[in-house]
Amino acid sequence: MKQVRNLTGLFSVLLLVFFAQTSLAVEYSGIGGRPAYPQADNKRTESIFVHTVTPGEEVKEGVKIINNSGVKKSILVYATDSEVASGGNFTCAQKADQKVEAGDWIKLDKSVVTLESTESEIIPFKILVPKNASVGEHNACIVIQENKNTPDKTEGGIQISFRTGLRVALLVPGEIKRNLEIVKYELRKNQGNSVIVLHPEVKNTGNVSIDTSIKTLTKNILGQIINENGGQYPILRDQTSEWNFELNRPFWGGWYKTTLKVEYDANPEATVGKPSGKTITSLAGPVIWFYSAPSTKALGIEIVLLGILIAVIFLAIRAQLNRRKIKNTWVMYEVLDEDDLSSIAERHHINWKLLAKTNHLEAPFLIKPGQKLRVPPQQQ
Amino acid sequence: MKKNQAFAFVTLIVFGLTVNFAPLIFLSNEAQAAATPQFQQIITAGTLLTDIRDNSRVTVASPTVAMSAINASFGCASTTGTFGSSTQRIYVDNPSAANNGWTLSLAATGGATSYWTSASSTFDFNDPTTAGCTDGADADTLSGQMSINPSGSTITAEYTSGSSILGISKGSNSAFNQGTTDSITIMSAANTASSTWRGYQTGIGVVQTIPAEQPAQSYTLGMTLTVTAL
Numbered sequence: 001m002k003q004v005r006n007l008t009g010l011f012s013v014l015l016l017v018f019f020a021q022t023s024l025a026v027e028y029s030g031i032g033g034r035p036a037y038p039q040a041d042n043k044r045t046e047s048i049f050v051h052t053v054t055p056g057e058e059v060k061e062g063v064k065i066i067n068n069s070g071v072k073k074s075i076l077v078y079a080t081d082s083e084v085a086s087g088g089n090f091t092c093a094q095k096a097d098q099k100v101e102a103g104d105w106i107k108l109d110k111s112v113v114t115l116e117s118t119e120s121e122i123i124p125f126k127i128l129v130p131k132n133a134s135v136g137e138h139n140a141c142i143v144i145q146e147n148k149n150t151p152d153k154t155e156g157g158i159q160i161s162f163r164t165g166l167r168v169a170l171l172v173p174g175e176i177k178r179n180l181e182i183v184k185y186e187l188r189k190n191q192g193n194s195v196i197v198l199h200p201e202v203k204n205t206g207n208v209s210i211d212t213s214i215k216t217l218t219k220n221i222l223g224q225i226i227n228e229n230g231g232q233y234p235i236l237r238d239q240t241s242e243w244n245f246e247l248n249r250p251f252w253g254g255w256y257k258t259t260l261k262v263e264y265d266a267n268p269e270a271t272v273g274k275p276s277g278k279t280i281t282s283l284a285g286p287v288i289w290f291y292s293a294p295s296t297k298a299l300g301i302e303i304v305l306l307g308i309l310i311a312v313i314f315l316a317i318r319a320q321l322n323r324r325k326i327k328n329t330w331v332m333y334e335v336l337d338e339d340d341l342s343s344i345a346e347r348h349h350i351n352w353k354l355l356a357k358t359n360h361l362e363a364p365f366l367i368k369p370g371q372k373l374r375v376p377p378q379q380q
Numbered sequence: 381m382k383k384n385q386a387f388a389f390v391t392l393i394v395f396g397l398t399v400n401f402a403p404l405i406f407l408s409n410e411a412q413a414a415a416t417p418q419f420q421q422i423i424t425a426g427t428l429l430t431d432i433r434d435n436s437r438v439t440v441a442s443p444t445v446a447m448s449a450i451n452a453s454f455g456c457a458s459t460t461g462t463f464g465s466s467t468q469r470i471y472v473d474n475p476s477a478a479n480n481g482w483t484l485s486l487a488a489t490g491g492a493t494s495y496w497t498s499a500s501s502t503f504d505f506n507d508p509t510t511a512g513c514t515d516g517a518d519a520d521t522l523s524g525q526m527s528i529n530p531s532g533s534t535i536t537a538e539y540t541s542g543s544s545i546l547g548i549s550k551g552s553n554s555a556f557n558q559g560t561t562d563s564i565t566i567m568s569a570a571n572t573a574s575s576t577w578r579g580y581q582t583g584i585g586v587v588q589t590i591p592a593e594q595p596a597q598s599y600t601l602g603m604t605l606t607v608t609a610l
Contacts (some may be wrong), residue, residue: 030427031429086552157447231546232609240545244551246545
């Protein structure tokens with residue numbers, strides 16, 4: 001019996017150990033990377049590579065490749081040119097694309113790395129800036145991608161691969177121009193009109209990318225803010241960037257006003273991740289008023305409330321008209337010995353309660369002979 | 381016997397706690413030497429990534445977007461598909477990795493000169509001439525065009541330390557056009573989007589123009605989803 005108790009005790013402790021282990025299980029993600037040597041004075045360099053370079057200069061850098069997955073992975077690391085995706089957004093060119101810009105300046109020490117689960121490795125690389133590099137910003141990418149066999153092509157359809165790009169922003173100093181223009185701000189309807197899309201477009205007419213604060217603000221007719229959206233986005237040189245911020249159709253509907261504010265550092269001293277510390281330039285987009293129909297539920301509630309309001313108004317008007325009619329047409333009647341309130345009311349074809357109310361009689365509604373009451377005129 | 385049992389019990393508990401909590405606590409050498417030990421915990425930023433997972437958040441090994449089947453025709457036609465579904469969700473994880481936003485875009489893996497291929501036939505995905513129905517001035521002799529419409533899609537924030545959609549913008553409906561639009565933005569995020577954000581997108585419309593008299597075969601196109609730290 002004691003042995004059974006001992007075994008039960010041991011089993012309980014093992015269960016405790018097992019469940020404690022389970023509750024602390026690590027959730028794995030995937031592969032990725034980040035700059036190996038971020039600069040202390042530029043927080044952006046924790047996520048991307050930023051350098052001010054001179055033509056002919058050689059910059060030494062490193063990318064830390066991380067395997068956060070639960071299994072051993074073979075990982076491709078390569079440089080590409082940057083590319084402008086639809087909507088003016090930054091992206092990385094494909095590995096198959098020929099490098100003709102800053103992607104070609106980057107020389108990695110390794111192109112494939114194999115990492116065990118949770119392992120990481122720093123891959124050094126050099127940025128060889130050509131002597132004829134033009135003034136302004138040049139962008140490239142360091143791309144991290146799992147080294148996998150090409151999927152089987154017999155299935156058909158679009159076969160999807162994945163990768164992570166880290167932007168490399170290289171600034172060649174000189175005559176730097178930083179200028180933005182608001183191209184448009186408009187509303188678009190979406191998803192069966194259940195969503196309103198706020199669509200700003202801003203053009204960069206300078207020769208460097210500009211970190212731009214885009215803010216949309218939507219208020220109701222009482223001036224209460226119902227939606228704020230936006231944030232800081234880089235707008236690439238010579239590009240027009242666009243955004244689609246969603247605004248759920250307001251429940252009660254009505255008239256609303258939306259505005260666009262664009263702020264950026266126009267001073268040439270500013271670089272990626274490092275503002276100049278001088279005055280910020282602000283641009284305001286057009287003010288847009290729009291009507292939003294109420295939701296189906298709100299419409300039902302509004303119809304019921306409107307019905308009640310109409311009924312109340314109708315009853316009030318009718319009561320007012322009745323009062324005016326009584327005042328203008330009813331005549332004085334002297335109560336006789338045999339009269340009571342109901343007999344007088346019956347004789348004049350009205351409800352006794354109306355008679356009592358008109359003559360300000362209160363319970364128990366007693367009347368005396370000779371008392372004067374206001375009654376409807378006798379019909380001829 | 382009872383003392384032995386108690387000793388075994390305490391030993392096992394200490395062992396269990398040590399096994400489970402030791403990986404969480406990094407005790408520096410200085411701290412160990414000090415009279416009053418100090419616990420130090422360093423959590424470094426994770427990595428930005430995109431992939432496709434099912435509704436149990438398990439990565440789909442070889443995700444495919446199936447286009448609707450159509451009959452071979454003498455006229456130009458179109459086929460449709462949906463990129464991102466309840467069982468193939470397009471995920472983005474940003475565990476404090478991109479501190480100034482990111483973009484998610486889609487492009488042909490083989491670059492702008494790629495095309496749909498089958499056992500013996502091909503057609504294009506980025507020729508805008510007559511909306512993809514005839515071959516244009518690009519280097520190949522193929523016609524066909526694909527458009528991607530993220531504007532009607534749904535973004536679901538699964539984990540966010542702030543507002544779920546603040547600073548998140550969907551891409552506009554766009555068509556591939558060789559040399560002009562080689563990548564299409566699916567979604568982008570500003571620095572205001574929570575620095576630790578995990579979410580997924582579903583319901584991106586895909587339309588592909590099929591040239592007239594295209595042979596009836598099963599066609600494949602490789603595409604790459606890129607998430608880029610800005």
